[in-house]
Amino acid sequence: MEDVWAGALWALRVWLYLIVGLIMIPAMFGFSLGISETYMNILVKTLEWATLKIQRVNTVERTRNASASNSLIQRGNGSMEKELGELRRSRPKPPVGGDFTFSDCFYFTRKGIESIVEDEVTQRFTSEELVSWNLLTRTNDFQYISLKLTLVYGLGIFVRYCILAPLRITLALIGLSWLVIGTSAVGFLPNSSVKSWLSEWVHVMCYRICARGLSATIHYHNRENIPKKGGICVANHTSPIDVVILCNDACYAMVGQIHGGLMGVLQRAMVRSCPHVWFERAEMKDRHLVTKRLTDHVNDKTKLPILIFPEGTCVNNTSVMMFKKGSFEIGATIYPVAIKYDPKFGDAFWNSSKYSMVSYLLRMMTSWALVCNVWYLPAMHQQVGEDAVQFANRVKSAIAHQGGLLDLQWDGGLKRAKVKETFKEQQQKEYSSMVVGDDSNSD
Amino acid sequence: MGSSRSRMDDIPHAQQLIHETDFSAAHLLRLHQRFKFLDKYQTGELRPRDFGAIPALALNPIGDRIIGAFFSPGRETLDFPSFVRILAHFRPTDPNRSRDSTQQELANSRTRKLKFAFQLYDQDRDGKISRAELLQVLRAMLETQVVEEQLQSIAERAIQEADLDKDDAISFDEFRRIVFFFFVFCLQSLEKVNIDHKMSIRFLK
Numbered sequence: 001m002e003d004v005w006a007g008a009l010w011a012l013r014v015w016l017y018l019i020v021g022l023i024m025i026p027a028m029f030g031f032s033l034g035i036s037e038t039y040m041n042i043l044v045k046t047l048e049w050a051t052l053k054i055q056r057v058n059t060v061e062r063t064r065n066a067s068a069s070n071s072l073i074q075r076g077n078g079s080m081e082k083e084l085g086e087l088r089r090s091r092p093k094p095p096v097g098g099d100f101t102f103s104d105c106f107y108f109t110r111k112g113i114e115s116i117v118e119d120e121v122t123q124r125f126t127s128e129e130l131v132s133w134n135l136l137t138r139t140n141d142f143q144y145i146s147l148k149l150t151l152v153y154g155l156g157i158f159v160r161y162c163i164l165a166p167l168r169i170t171l172a173l174i175g176l177s178w179l180v181i182g183t184s185a186v187g188f189l190p191n192s193s194v195k196s197w198l199s200e201w202v203h204v205m206c207y208r209i210c211a212r213g214l215s216a217t218i219h220y221h222n223r224e225n226i227p228k229k230g231g232i233c234v235a236n237h238t239s240p241i242d243v244v245i246l247c248n249d250a251c252y253a254m255v256g257q258i259h260g261g262l263m264g265v266l267q268r269a270m271v272r273s274c275p276h277v278w279f280e281r282a283e284m285k286d287r288h289l290v291t292k293r294l295t296d297h298v299n300d301k302t303k304l305p306i307l308i309f310p311e312g313t314c315v316n317n318t319s320v321m322m323f324k325k326g327s328f329e330i331g332a333t334i335y336p337v338a339i340k341y342d343p344k345f346g347d348a349f350w351n352s353s354k355y356s357m358v359s360y361l362l363r364m365m366t367s368w369a370l371v372c373n374v375w376y377l378p379a380m381h382q383q384v385g386e387d388a389v390q391f392a393n394r395v396k397s398a399i400a401h402q403g404g405l406l407d408l409q410w411d412g413g414l415k416r417a418k419v420k421e422t423f424k425e426q427q428q429k430e431y432s433s434m435v436v437g438d439d440s441n442s443d
Numbered sequence: 444m445g446s447s448r449s450r451m452d453d454i455p456h457a458q459q460l461i462h463e464t465d466f467s468a469a470h471l472l473r474l475h476q477r478f479k480f481l482d483k484y485q486t487g488e489l490r491p492r493d494f495g496a497i498p499a500l501a502l503n504p505i506g507d508r509i510i511g512a513f514f515s516p517g518r519e520t521l522d523f524p525s526f527v528r529i530l531a532h533f534r535p536t537d538p539n540r541s542r543d544s545t546q547q548e549l550a551n552s553r554t555r556k557l558k559f560a561f562q563l564y565d566q567d568r569d570g571k572i573s574r575a576e577l578l579q580v581l582r583a584m585l586e587t588q589v590v591e592e593q594l595q596s597i598a599e600r601a602i603q604e605a606d607l608d609k610d611d612a613i614s615f616d617e618f619r620r621i622v623f624f625f626f627v628f629c630l631q632s633l634e635k636v637n638i639d640h641k642m643s644i645r646f647l648k
Contacts, residue, residue: 103612
């Protein structure tokens with residue numbers, strides 16, 4: 001019995017030394033031993049082989065899935081005015097009583113039915129569909145293809161759950177505890193440039209370990225545009241992992257609500273070494289207070305750039321939703337960043353209504369890997385005569401364009417809340433101006 | 444196991460539905476996926492509030508009526524075959540189909556499309572659009588933008604134009620006539636605008 005224990009302990013020690021030696025130390029100092037590169041190469045080749053196999057066997061399946069767009073219907077592009085105008089083309093304009101026809105409802109009916117079959121908003125909150133199976137159980141709808149493929153798939157399960165997952169969990173735990181210990185230790189130093197340098201180093205190191213803990217391969221583009229101190233960095237939001245992705249390369253000040261429990265410990269430790277902006281729950285409601293604190297932070301040029309996700313919620317990385325204007329009202333320099341995940345290796349989207357944080361993290365750790373591209377865009381300023389909303393939309397378009405995402409006008413909050421009545425009014429206004437014409441004094 | 448995709452075995456009476464509605468198997472699968480997506484609590488049936496979760500529908504001025512049109516009078520739930528049958532009304536009419544008497548029975552025939560539109564107005568399903576019902580629709584589409592007198596005059600004019608037998612209500616025949624009347628003029632122009640085009644949804648292959 002004791003032998004078993006001794007053996008287990010010895011194995012554990014070897015395991016830890018291996019991790020520290022092969023993964024942690026390189027991560028801490030920012031160089032790579034090439035292990036992850038080899039792993040990724042093998043992975044890519046395997047997935048390509050699997051795709052070819054599936055395609056060869058199932059040509060029918062291929063034609064069904066070949067459409068890159070996920071649309072089912074082709075929507076009419078005409079505006080309300082154009083379409084209703086067509087419907088009424090032949091009618092002489094009546095002298096009194098307005099211009100209403102029974103066929104006006106056709107336009108609204110068709111739009112309504114189109115949105116029942118497929119709508120732009122709700123499809124952004126489910127995971128992106130894959131064109132071909134990536135050998136994960138969770139995306140499996142494809143039928144049995146061949147013995148070899150099933151064997152590879154089975155091997156994949158074993159590798160992911162029994163080898164990779166424990167490895168990654170260990171790394172994540174080490175990374176997080178090191179973050180807490182390191183930042184608390186740095187917090188004891190008096191304020192000086194050494195302290196800020198050390199704190200940055202500790203932060204980046206821990207995030208690198210966490211990134212290895214997710215087998216993340218990140219490609220940074222345009223690093224000359226990296227956010228500088230005294231600015232605000234905005235990015236599109238797909239999951240909480242975005243923070244790890246971005247902080248791997250530069251140091252940011254976080255904004256958020258103070259939580260209790262483990263998160264709270266983390267937050268309190270982090271704020272000891274360098275200033276982050278944490279709010280109490282009650283303070284979040286007070287918009288002026290929030291704006292003031294952010295402005296104060298930004299005006300202090302020694303403080304790190306603030307990281308904000310203006311969408312306010314996680315979206316599935318095929319589109320960018322409406323940006324909340326709060327951060328654009330401050331008048332600071334905005335550094336936009338576009339993040340795009342590659343869905344082949346693992347789905348990074350956090351569907352908070354379907355999965356809790358813990359089960360989401362476990363899913364992440366049992367995916368193949370996380371591959372993403374980060375583009376740093378040139379800094380943007382609010383122009384004269386541009387209000388916060390227009391500025392926000394401009395930044396959003398730039399991010400969507402760079403990342404290859406769809407630029408949507410909808411509010412991400414529609415995931416949970418109902419549409420505001422004001423939107424309906426807009427449609428009614430447009431229609432009434434066609435029916436009643438210029439006589440109506442609508443405001 | 445698996446994501447939200449459907450298989451043909453999940454769909455009851457699939458072959459019959461395909462035959463009835465002329466949807467392809469692929470389209471039927473996608474519609475089933477959509478049905479399951481809208482059915483948040485996986486009850487197997489849809490309720491009016493499930494449709495309410497679609498933002499684009501909520502801001503449609505006649506959104507509530509469209510939702511109501513899916514549910515038979517007195518019923519609170521909608522199963523998948525009924526869902527598909529109603530959506531089938533909106534498939535474009537196939538011009539290659541021979542013009543014989545059986546065309547009337549097609550799910551997506553012109554008459555069915557018109558009937559759907561008619562029922563949006565005729566909420567109590569008595570076969571006639573009364574003045575009150577017309578006013579209700581106008582109010583829904585225009586709400587706060589137009590004063591009551593204007594609404595009344597618009598309704599008055601619309602009824603006068605369409606009501607041929609002078610019973611102060613519009614029957615389905617009168618509705619059909621007035622809608623066709625305008626489209627006849629359209630056919631003379633170069634652009635082919637017709638009912639079928641306006642009340643159809645183009646499904647991608």
